[in-house]
Amino acid sequence: MKIESLDLPDEVKRFYENSGIPELYPPQAEAVEKGLLEGKNLLAAVPTASGKTLLAELAMLKSVLAGGKALYIVPLRALASEKYRRFQEFSELGVKVGISTGDYDRRDEGLGINDIIVATSEKTDSLLRNDTAWMPEISVVVADEVHLIDSADRGPTLEVTLAKLRKMNPSCQILALSATVGNADELAAWLDAELVLSEWRPTDLMEGVFFNGTFFCKDKEKPVEQPTKDEAINLVLDTLGEGGQCLVFESSRKNCMGFAKKATSAVKKTLSAEDKEKLSGIADGILENSETDTASVLASCVRAGTAFHHAGLTSPLRELVETGFREGYIKLISSTPTLAAGLNLPARRVIIRSYRRYSSDSGMQPIPVLEYKQMAGRAGRPRLDPYGEAVLLAKSYEELVFLFEKYIEAGAEDIWSKLGTENALRTHVLSTISNGFARTKEELMDFLEATFFAYQYSNFGLSMVVDECLNFLRQEEMLEQDSDALIPTMFGKLVSRLYIDPLSAALIAKGLREAGTLTGLTLLHLVCSTPDMRLMYMRSHDYQDINDFVMAHTEEFSKVPNPFNIVEYEWFLSEVKTALLLMDWIREKPENEICLKFGTGEGDIRTTADIAEWIMHVTAQLARLLDLKGAKEAAELEKRIHYGAGPELMDLLDIRGIGRVRARKLYGAGFKSTADLAGASPEKVAALVGPKIAERIFRQIGRREAVPEISDSETFEKSSQD
Ligand code: ADP
Known part of the structure; x- marks a missing residue:
């Protein structure tokens, strides 16, 4: 057509x-x-x-x-x-x-x-x-x-x-x-x-399993040369030899990084002079954006033509890797499956090194067919590759047969609505009533009738779950009932507008009401104790340290669970661990130090801070509405989490282009506020932050100064921090 x-x-x-x-x-x-x-x-x-x-x-x-x-x-x-x-x-x-x-x-x-x-x-x-x-x-x-x-x-x-x-x-x-x-x-x-x-694709996709030196597809077999002992590296070299690129999917971040590192020596040998020059530019870009150990590993991989990609990297780093790959200079990305979820980054060959994933209740389990198809579907760049290849790796003939049956010949699973639990519904019940989409339980049920859940389960059990949600919302005073009418309270309306889980809001209100001493730690932990927060994992050596910390600061937590209640206590410790990460962040600890101390990535620090900033904002708003203590302190913490800095830097940080590192430098040199900067000499400011940023500062504070050029590069600063 x-x-x-x-x-x-x-x-x-x-x-x-x-x-x-x-x-x-x-x-x-x-x-x-x-x-x-x-x-x-x-x-x-x-x-x-x-x-x-x-x-x-x-x-x-x-x-x-x-x-x-x-x-x-x-x-x-x-x-x-x-x-x-x-x-x-x-x-x-x-x-x-x-x-x-x-x-x-x-x-x-x-x-x-x-x-x-x-x-x-x-x-x-x-x-x-x-x-x-x-x-x-x-x-x-x-x-x-x-x-x-x-x-x-x-x-x-x-x-x-x-x-x-x-x-x-x-x-x-x-x-x-x-x-x-x-x-x-x-x-x-x-x-x-x-x-x-439709199963139609613009580029043919050959799906198959690699076993014993051969790539087996449905209707063909292809031997692959074995110059190294690692099968996946051999598959990569085979693709590069044909002028293609590879995406390798791994189940963990550690394996991702490990494979990108392992493949460097083999991939490096295939690079042209132009590749090397461009790659070196990308690597420099990575180092300009981050000074963490992970970034330096990534930069050295990139110089050799490989890269890794996962949520622990900050978005500028991920974007540099994606662009370098799209432009053809990076030959191989080793990634967690998140990359398969939507981003347009195809490659000639996709290698799925691990088709199992760890789940806390059932150990290592094969991934669903839908996920496999998402990854395999990344193979083949339309208009650029003659075909795409998706490769699974088998260690035995039995595994080869299993993989064919499980993934290549199977259709994707059915999808199922996940709306039918109190945890999923609570927030939507409140918002539906708050927005006037429903004013009675009957109208609420009518509205929910229009969801996929009701379509799939014919409303089975929904009424009971809705009753549980309504009871909770009434008990927490987010909702009132006048005969049939369901009326949101001011509290309920605010909770809905703030877009927070009502359970989180109830926990925050209770925490503020019951807190004895209210410190920054109390508030940070309160935020981390809500179901909207994403918590840090506990590593085995964290237990002792964090437990000791809790013992020394017991009075600052609104409630410490009994350590003999192992599951609850362990959960509490991971809340505290997350609060401590945020504490280091707002105390201006360098990102690399935080990454090493907490066993996390720079991208995770940003995500954790983003979520915490939002919940702290909610805390300030709720405290104000309910006239509870902590409103002012939470508002200040919200801003500190946003910038990752101490309170004395807030005025400087409101200037665009100034991040926590530059603000600290200015502060240290005696420029403690925008008013100080207004009276400052342009040379002095430029020497501290560089002429470009100095000019931006003066423009924003309404002074039009000619900032002198400073040629030496000692004013250069890592942009991840500013
Ligand atoms: P999807 O959303 O299904 O992943 P896109 O719409 O992003 O796919 O299309 C993938 C690529 O194919 C894009 O670069 C797009 O410009 C190109 N494309 C889409 N439709 C056509 C077409 N009819 N003819 C040629 N190229 C097309």
Whole structure:
């Protein structure tokens, strides 16, 4: 089907033709035939890289150029940025694009001027909770990676959000994009959507198992040379020899790094002079962005053409690796499976070194077929590779047979709603009532009827779980009941708007009420004791240290559990460990020191700080509303967590471009506030922070000074810290 023949404005057709897309892929053509451009709901369950995003683009452009508004919902922030960058190309069509991933209690009314808005599902939910005015104007909703409804973490929010959007605007077109799942028909029926189900891919995919020096596919066998003792390295060299690149999936961060390091000597020998020069530039970029030990290992891997990629790295580092790979200089990325979840980073050959994953209740278990397919689907760069290859490794003939049956010949599993537990529902019950989507239990049940959970389980048991949630919310005074009417209290409304789990809010309120001595540690631990926080793992040698710390500071914790209650006490210790990490962060301990002390990555410090900042913000707001102690202290801590610095630096840190390291330098040299800087000599400031930053500082504080050039590089500072 030619783009030219589509019922789209001419400028849209020209846009695609000029970007080298004159014709639709078969699944795209099927979508058009099934009503994509006539406003019909549609579920496209097709493999990665087969043009799902383009499908969404066509529907969005058609609608927004006719005066509508599109919302593109993604599961991850990194994905939101990727889509945002892509959609910005529509500016030449006069289409405005916005992105919303930030603070949860903001309405982001300004975003309403955009035609296409990209947001995570959590952010969409929070925009709905805050009655954002432009939400009812949405004419197309795209739900990307909708199979994640199956995820206990993100699924419930996604399905409730979709149900709310449909209730708010029944005529809005829903476009759901999914990996191929077992029960796509069920998902489509829930959304009243036409189904496009296809295994079509733009590049052929050969799936197989490597065993005893041979790559076995369904209908062919390919011997692979064995220049080294490591089979995976041999597979990498084989691909590089054919001009391709490799993605290697590992089950842990440690293995990721280990494999990237191990492969350096073999991969280095294959590099050209140009590769080496570019790689050295990327490695320098990594070192400019981070001074942790992990970053220096990564930089030395990159100089040899390999890299690792996982959530322990900060996003600038991950982006450097992704770009270096996309441009073809980095030959091999060894990654945790998170990379398979959405990011557009294909490679000629995907090697799945480990198909088992550790789970705390059942030990090492084979991953689901859906996850395998997501990883395998990364093989083959459209238009660049003649084919893609996805390789599993077997140690025995029995394992080879098992892998073929389990993964290559099997279809993906069905997906199941995870909404049916009190933990998942509590927050959505409160928000549904707070926003007026339901005013009685009957209306609430009617609303929940529109969720995938109700569709799959015919409401089985839902009423009981809803009763448990309602009881909890009444008991915690977030809800009042007047005969049938369910009325949110001020507390309940604020909890819903702040986008916090009601259980977290109840714990915070109780903690503040019952705290004897209220110190920074008390508040940090309180934040870490909520279910919204992500806790640090305990390593065996942590127990003694953290236990000793607890013993020395018992009075600062609102409650210390009995150490004989082993499970509860261990959980408490990991809360304390997380609080201690945050304490080091706000005391300006260098990132590398924190990483080594807590056995964590720089990316984890940022994630932990981000979540803690948000919960501390909630704590300040709740303390204010409920007139509890701690409001001022929590507000100050919120800011300190944001910057990772001491209270005396806050004024300087409000200047853009100044991070904690530069602020400390200025402070140490006697410039303790913006007022001090206003009277400072430009030479002195430039000598401390560099001429460019000095100029930015003066511009912001309203002084127009000529800052002298300083040629020596001793003013250079690592940008990760500033
Ligand atoms: P998905 O969202 O399914 O992973 P994308 O929509 O991102 O896939 O498409 C993958 C790549 O294929 C993109 O670079 C896109 O520009 C290209 N593409 C999509 N549709 C077509 C088409 N009909 N013809 C040529 N290239 C296409």
